[in-house]
Structure formats: C-alpha cells, structure tokens
Amino acid sequence: TLSYDAMGNIASLSRFDGTTTKTGTYSYAGNQLTGITGGALAAGAYTYDGNGNATTDGRNGVTLAYNYLNLPVSATKSGLSLSYVYDATGAKLKKVNGATGTATDYVDGIQYVNGTIDFIQTEEGIARRGGGSYSYEYNLTDHLGNVRYTFNRHPVTGQLQPLQADDYYAFGMRKVASPGNNKYLYNGKELQEELEQYDYGARFYDPVIGRWNVVDPLAEDYDDVSPYNYVLSNPINFTDPDGMWVNDEPTGLRSTIVDGTGRIIDHKNDGDNSIYQLVNDKKVKIGTERDGIDYGKLIGQQINQLNFDPNPIPLNAVSVTAKKPGSAWAAIGISLSLRTGTLWGAEGANPEPVTKTIGGIVLTAFSAYVIGDAVTTYYYDKKKAEEWNQRILEASEHTKGARPSTKGKHQKGQARKAADRGGEKGEKMAPRKRPGGWKGPWPPKS
Numbered sequence: 411t412l413s414y415d416a417m418g419n420i421a422s423l424s425r426f427d428g429t430t431t432k433t434g435t436y437s438y439a440g441n442q443l444t445g446i447t448g449g450a451l452a453a454g455a456y457t458y459d460g461n462g463n464a465t466t467d468g469r470n471g472v473t474l475a476y477n478y479l480n481l482p483v484s485a486t487k488s489g490l491s492l493s494y495v496y497d498a499t500g501a502k503l504k505k506v507n508g509a510t511g512t513a514t515d516y517v518d519g520i521q522y523v524n525g526t527i528d529f530i531q532t533e534e535g536i537a538r539r540g541g542g543s544y545s546y547e548y549n550l551t552d553h554l555g556n557v558r559y560t561f562n563r564h565p566v567t568g569q570l571q572p573l574q575a576d577d578y579y580a581f582g583m584r585k586v587a588s589p590g591n592n593k594y595l596y597n598g599k600e601l602q603e604e605l606e607q608y609d610y611g612a613r614f615y616d617p618v619i620g621r622w623n624v625v626d627p628l629a630e631d632y633d634d635v636s637p638y639n640y641v642l643s644n645p646i647n648f649t650d651p652d653g654m655w656v657n658d659e660p661t662g663l664r665s666t667i668v669d670g671t672g673r674i675i676d677h678k679n680d681g682d683n684s685i686y687q688l689v690n691d692k693k694v695k696i697g698t699e700r701d702g703i704d705y706g707k708l709i710g711q712q713i714n715q716l717n718f719d720p721n722p723i724p725l726n727a728v729s730v731t732a733k734k735p736g737s738a739w740a741a742i743g744i745s746l747s748l749r750t751g752t753l754w755g756a757e758g759a760n761p762e763p764v765t766k767t768i769g770g771i772v773l774t775a776f777s778a779y780v781i782g783d784a785v786t787t788y789y790y791d792k793k794k795a796e797e798w799n800q801r802i803l804e805a806s807e808h809t810k811g812a813r814p815s816t817k818g819k820h821q822k823g824q825a826r827k828a829a830d831r832g833g834e835k836g837e838k839m840a841p842r843k844r845p846g847g848w849k850g851p852w853p854p855k856s
Contacts, residue, residue, distance in 0.1 A: 412580075412620075417441055418639040420620055423451060425579060434619075441636040443468075443621060451619070462637070464623035469616065470605060480624055482614060490604055500612065507604065535560065536592070547573060547592070553678070554649050555598045556582075560590055581645045582608070582617030597649050612653035615640065628654045666705045667693065672713055677706040685713075 413421045419441060424433045434451025437444045445468055446453040454468035463476045475484045479500045485492040491508030505514045515522040519531040529536040530544070537544040550559040560574040574590025582596040593601045596617060599608040607614040613624035622638045629637035641648035641656050649657050666685045667676040675688075686693040699705060705713075 412643075414643055417636040418643050419443075419636045420643075423620065424449075425451075425583075427585075436619075441638055443619075443638070446619065453619070456623075462625035467605075467616075467623060469619060472605060474623075476624075480613070480627070485605060492602075492604055502609065502611075531594075536594075538591075549592070549594075551598070554645075557592060557595050557598060560592050579617075581620035581640065582615070584617070610650060610653035615650075615653065620645070622653070626654065631655070664699075664706070666699060666713075668696075668713065674705060674709045674711060674713060677709060 411424045415421050415438070419438055420436050422433070422435050424431055426432075430450070432451050433449030434446040434453075435448040436446055442458055442462065443456050443464075445455050454471060455466065456464055456468040457466040459465050459476065461476070461480055463474070463480055465474055465476075466472075467474065470487070472485045472487045472490065474482050477483050477496065479496065481494070481496055481500055481502075483494050483496075489509060493506045493508065494502060495504040495506075496502055502516050504516070506512070513524055514528075515525075521528045521531070527539050529538040532546070535547045535549040537546050545562055545565065547560055547562045549557045550561075551557050556576075556578055558576060559572070561570050561572050563569070564571045572588065574592050575587035576595055577585040577587050578596055579585060584595060584601070593603065595601050596608055597610075599610050599615075601608055602614065605614065605616075606618055607616045607623075612627050613622055615622050620640055622640060625637040626632060632639075635642060641650050651657055665678045665682040666674055667678065668685065668687050669675050670687065672687075683699045684695050685697045685699060687696045688694075
C-alpha cells in the first residue's frame, strides 16, 4: 500500500515480500527526499547538488558525482567503485567496476566485457557469445516490456530450456523466481546490480523506493507533479521510455473487458483496442472500441453494440437460428441491409424478420451469419441500446476537462524547445519565465 503528497511524492510505502511486511515513511524538503524512517525500508540521509541530483544515496550509502548532462560519472562507497563514460549526446559508452576490474563497453546494441563480445541484442532477446559461436536467448515480456521469462534451445538436445524467470513488485523492485544472466529486466532497462537501480538513459531509477534520484530533464512539461515522481504514480499501466517523459499509452491502444451482462469490468493498457466478453473464464472478442468514448471511465457500467463496432455478435443479443431456405444459400456471402428491411441479398430472404417480439420486447436484427445449413440472426433492444448510448455520450462529456495524454504534452514541449533554438524558420518564442522587473502582462501579446 502507498500514500502520496499533493505533488505525487510517495509519503509512505508498505510492501509484503511473501514473508514480512516492510514499511517506510518518506521525509522531504520540497520534492527532494531527505530520508526514510519507521520500518524495514528505513534509509539514511539524502543530499543533493545545485541541479537537484542526489549526491548521497541514503538507501545504499553510495556517493555519486555527475557530468554536465546530470548523468552519473562515478558511484563510490567502501568496497565499491563504479565509473561511467558517455558521448556528447549522453549515450553510455563504458562502465568500469574498479572493485572487480570489469570493464563493459556499449556499442550500438553490442556489449563487450573486457574487450570481448559478450552478447548482441536482438528484437526478441540476445545472441550470447560462447567460445566461437552464439546462442540465441529469447525473452517473454508483459504489457510494460518487463522481461518475465528467458529461454533458449539446448545446443545438444534441441529442446527449449528455461534460463531465467523474474517477477516484479509495483514500481519495479525485482523478485527473482529463477536466477540467470540477463540484466535487461524492468521495462527492458539494464539493471545496475551494484546500485539496485535501472539505467533509463537520461537518469537512473531506484525501484526499491519508487523514485528517480535526478530531476526530470523535461520537468517543465510536468509542472504539476514532482520532478522525481515515477510515471505519475501509475507503474501498473505507464512506462518511461528514456527517463524523460511518461508514456501513458505504451502501445497506443487499450482493450475493454466486459462480463456476461455487458458490464465493463476492466480496461487494459495492452496495445489492443478490442472489446472482449468473458465466457467461461475465456476472452471472446465481440468488437472494437469506438473513437471518442473513454471506456476506462465507464467501468461498472453496461455498454451495447452502439458503443463499439460489432465483431459481429453484440452484447446481450438474442440469437435465433433457422434452416436455410434452399440450396442456393450454400455459395452466398452475408449481406446485411437493415435499411431496406431485409437481411439478405438477392439469393433469398432470411427466414427471420428484421424486427421480432421476444418476451414482450420488440427487438431489431443487426447481424446474421451462416454455419452449415443454418442461419443465425442476432437481435438487440434498439431502444435500450440508444438510451445506453446517450448515457455514455453524456459521460464522455464529463471527460473533456481531463488531463490530456502526457505523450502529446511531451511532443508540444519538444516543439517549443525547437522553436526556442530557432526552429526551422529561425523564429524564436518568448522566454517561458517572466523576466525580472517585468510589470506588464506575460507573455506579452504580439
């Protein structure tokens, strides 16, 4: 369980590790963490430099130093000495562990250890070098890109064999299920084992306490939350691709799950804009979400076929199956034409009418299909469907003032930065902050 302050900083955390419950209360000076007290998560004091970078990590006792890009160049404590080298853009080139004498080089997806290729990254995992040959290792990931399982093909038997399995707590702390050599884990980022932190590119993230230790480089685009906050405090659905912006639609699409009555019971951020109905604990696709409807805000409410593109079976539909009226049906396709009052094309008439009274309710046919020698027609309560549609449209009106996608916010911020540098036409925008001594309205009108 967690609690937060007004800026999204974690105020308290309680985590059950399977044996004990570890707790901690966070203390702050502004948005900067100063310490954690009150339980097994207790940590020492945190200190910061003028740019807001943590120079003393109270949790692991490491002292850190940074370059002009606010990237860590050294991390030291008794028994530990790490150093990092970057290019001018901030891309990591080398990591040296002085305590073990291990030097790791990073060259466009190829990783060297002490001058020898260790592995080559692929779309599905890595090709690990062993002697003069390579063994392909494959990763299975979840909707956040977290690597959950790694396997390869046994070089002798040819059978698939497990290599590693990992689980994660909320906010990414690792829970090893089966140890292995893969270090690219939570969100697919490289684990810095010596620090128990992940390298996201622009900064390091500490999953144990659920915070960054460096200010967001694009903090001005997220001025309503703490610059140390991780993914707007929603690590179950959101990711941060590079440590600079929150991707609240990691795959761009979301799927909706409904129960047998058409009531929305879940809205998953999983890259799929389909609507599924649970049938005997299995998901059956029944349609596709319509644009302009926020299904996530309708959890607990019922929806109907007017709220999605049918697949073709509607929610709460009544089906009627009848014998096909002749052999001519064998070769025809389905032609749905409700406007003309018929469900079928010129090859014959559907044995079922467009409207049908069932249980005292006038139902309207909206779809039909052929299986074998039978025609199945689906009916729905058109009046009730229209009422539900109106309710959903009214509910959607209440979301107009909701916070827009932070991805778009990031893109706008990038566009503004480009304009600040001159842009394509060399035009400069007004500075973001009010100059000292300015008494008039800000920004000034053109």
